[in-house]
Amino acid sequence: MGRYTDAQFSQLRVLDPRVWPSRILIRYLAALLFLVFLIANFTFWDPPFDLPELHSPLGRDTDHHPIRKLINDARAAHHEKLSRRSHNINDAAQRYRAARGRHPPPGFDRWFQAALDCDAVIVEDYFDRIYKDLTPWWALDPATIKSRAHSWPWVVRVRDGNATGDGNTEGRVPWLQLWTDLVQDFAEHLPEVDMPINYMDEPRLLVPFQKVAELVDQEQRERVMPSPELVTTQFEGLAKVDAAKPDKYDPTWSGPDKQYWNLAVKACSPDSPAHAVKAMADYRAPAQFPPNYHPPYAYQGYVANWTAAMDPCEQPHLRGLHGSFVEPISLSSTDEFIPLFGGSKLPINNEILIPGAMYLTDDEFYSGGDSPGPKWSKKKTGVVWRGDASGGRARPQTWHHLHRHRLIDMLNATSVEAAEQGQGRTMTFELPDTSLYDSPHTVQRTLAAWIRDFADVGFVRMCPPGECDFIFEHYSEIESKPMQEQYEYKFLPDADGNSFSARFRGFLRSTSLPLKATIYAEWHDDRLTPWLHFVPLDNTFRDLYPALEFFSGSRAGDRAARFIAEHGQRWSEKVLRHEDMRLYVWRLLLEWARVCDQNRHSLGYVGDLK
Template sequence: MLGPQRIRDWVTNLPDSRIRFLRWQSILGYAVITFVISLALSGIFLFSRPEGFLRGHGSSNYFEYFWNQTADHPIDQLIRDAYADHQKLLSQQSFDLPVAAARYRARRGRHPPPGFEAWFRYAIEHDAIVVESFFDRIYADVAPFWGLEPRTTAERASTWDYVVRVRGGIATGVGNTAGKVPWLQLWTALVAEAAPWLPDVDMPINDMDESRVIVPWEDITSLVQRELSARFVAPVDEVITEYSGLAATDAKPDGFEPYRPQWHRGSYWDLARVGCPPDSPARNAAAIENFEERPVFPQEWNPTYSYEGYVRNFTAVMDPCLQPHLRGLHGTFIEPLSMSTSKELVPLFGGCKLSVNNEMLIPGAMYLTEDPIYSGGDTHGPSWSQKLDGIVWRGVASGGRNKKENWTHFQRHRLIEMLNGTAVSAMEANGAPLMTFEMPPIPKYDFPRRREGTVGAWLERFADAGFVDLLCFPADSNCTYIQPYFSKVAGVPMKDQYAYKFMPDVDGNSFSARFRGFLLSTSLPIKATIYAEWHDDRLMPWLHFAPMDNTFQDLYSILDYFTRDKRGDMSARFIADEGRSWGAKVLRREDMLLYVWRLLLEFARVCDEKREMLGFVDDLKRV
């Protein structure tokens, strides 16, 4: 809640002086009331954390205990920085339409799209937190399509195999879904909630786990430059406030053939690195041809996105262009289950993508299902003090097609072997690396258990991780190549996994569909991924979850920090509680709807022949 001075500063910094003049007197009139309410709510906030986080600590609540002490560990500083950054982000929240529209123009260089007023009204009525930067992903995804002819994009979108189609305010799913998972139906149902306020628009769906569009960096940069050069805030009296519609697109001539790009196969790494900047480390790193050798971990690794060995920039840690070693440490680049990739920009929407992919992100359909496999059901775990002091993971050995020649390079196999206390104890005793990893270097990750060689003994009582299905290839191999190292274990339902304090989350064939469930639990997610999702701009690493490098070399040290003493345990509990509390505010179905709604307003505009002049300007006309 803002005090009087911060409200005055906020108003003064608004980009539109007319809005500033209009709202100055009313804001000052409410300033004193706001300040009094803020004091009251602050008191309520301090004593209404999940499970009463600050109760029972007397005057030594988390902030007093933590912020007034020296940052003895790099993670201490990362948590402080994350908290400060998040507070700064919250100060940019918009509470009324003129401010939201002004911030849109300032950040996007255009008027908001037609329909923005209804979108914002729904957001306010449903208690959504509206921060303009939460939607940055939409504009990065849509930007290249401003470099294509609108009719071309519209026609290609309308003729895809699986489409969520909005016509006359009604959403329908188009495509043969027999025998397929119900993702198209789930996305259609979500869009249907916004359809009465949407223009006619088509949302073509990528039905594969893997992303499918990788346009070479030079081509995508050229398209984005066209968008940048075309940006302008049109004069109010010249703005068109209604979409043209898709009647011309729907009236296809006889003999019309849907457009299909050329689909490429082969090494996915070699396809992906073409999407990297020419001067990036990965651009000229050729794919690995022989995976029978053990994986190679980067030596003297000190990337700019880390802080003393721990992830500081989570966007960068997901970027394979910065990390050529990922070609041998992630199943996506080793042997994906399915691959059909276009080097041409075609409109597709999907639940996740790599930094080099060009799909438009929407919330993963698994986040829309009530299936407890993904959500954990109605329960979210016991209070922190009642949890088991340990880490748990269950899942299948996915990530691609693991087989005799390559399985040691897969990320999930690495995670399970790293959490196998018996195997780690043997490695500590003889010094030889295991099949999937090597111990992290002591100079970088120096902590007592590592120096004393007791990490394995600790894991034996602390970790419970295993595969419920080994997914060996070929199926008739009977998993003989992996049996000396792994065996199937009994499953543990998500709701029972929530009894543990720590829950690692790593990629499978693409993104992990359990991350939202983990965030909304009372446990602490420890996340590693190379896949971007719709919610990335609204989650803060080290405040809402603990980020991990994709090598997993920092895993042991992260766990050691959170378990070595009271301070670490308080930090883990704090992040778990903050993640759950924040997730309940910004990862709701309403928030997913608002994201897709706004994305479709923007995509409908980029498909419109009059797109340069389309916009919402009612807020300016009222001044």
């Protein structure tokens, strides 16, 4: 038998038909892997956002605009967080322990399998809100927690694998039923648990900063991760509290005679700018904005730290610029820790967040309907807003301090024209600081002319009849506009109502670009990235004109707006689905049931360790 060199042998293998099938299979597998990589890359690792060097028709260069940097930074932060996605129970459990310092709760494996079954994006960071909300409760007596949760007037109860809503809802919004239906979707996998809910628009718990800090310190001292052989998966249940039928615990409530700002700042850190700043005593003067304002959460005038931009403790001027602090529609607040779940809260409130009930309804006013709107190139280059004049109680001496009134006034050509022509300062807003912002329309005094063609905004309802007749001297009610018609515009500003704006999820799911200003935290904040999924606005709205000018004034700006709108829509269909809200509350209630259990320090999931 002859001998061959390595080169000759390799050539013989290529010519030998016996090796062809394996070589073809390898090639097909390689092609398939490359295709999978391309799909994943398109889905999660989009090509870098890069604006060409285009000069806008307004005569400014957008290539070095600060918004450009914020978009690129947001994209990098989003991808870095997404790189820690868990694809199997072992990784998920390990990441849980690393982040939380405990074993996952019993039932974590079934929860994670449900997440896999619905193709959910599971990143441990996306559940940070749960642990921010629950941390102080680990330092409180579980028997007391269970008793107070059980006796609240409106409770979603889980017993024997079924969820029921308990409470009189006659004449009230259908929140209890909506939340009960959500929990029923997964109740068969839950231990016995009570979820007491806040039936007001506004949050109700404002525990002083020092008390919360003490509870957080105690939780950290008592946190343990026992050896797997010492861990149990058996909850004690709620039979004892059901049999006891405890009376409702009613703490001391602060009512309308108190100024909410003075209550709220007690929950601010002593090191924060707002701590000890008193509420305004006289609101008759025009709304006041901080001079030469360069907040640490901003980059060249635009919001860079969304968490800080939402926090009233960092912005004492909001006492006179947001209706929640000027005069909320209703006020019933306590400084005690009582178990209460709700759809939104200030960063300093102590409710436990769940997805807002309006996000669970099919009402097109909130959901946006079945169609996300036309593609970007078919949209009108303009801004649209319709809504109630809510967000605070308007009075003759205070209406001009309310945030929604400021937004509508800023997009009203008549008001803007008066400000441009020097007819005195408007009551609600100031023109942009051109030493900070690139606002060509402000410099050229063409804001009013631009707004007249660009904006279609207005209130559809001012207040109950006879309650605010004085306001019609300043505003007129206009016809409502269905969400599908609003989606025909490129830009959708979003501002708080009496609490959070329940249209935000609908805006994100549309093909338009949401611009959001808020002081209210929600369940989904950790899974959305400002400047990649929506445009964050300062609560003063000082950046409103410059942002809209950037996005509408050049080809590069339009590309940037479309980039964010499309990424926000695509991402919302991955992480803001009904399935995602279901998974969030499922995991939250597993954690809550553990907090309420006498054996909470030994309860856990350790299946991956055995």
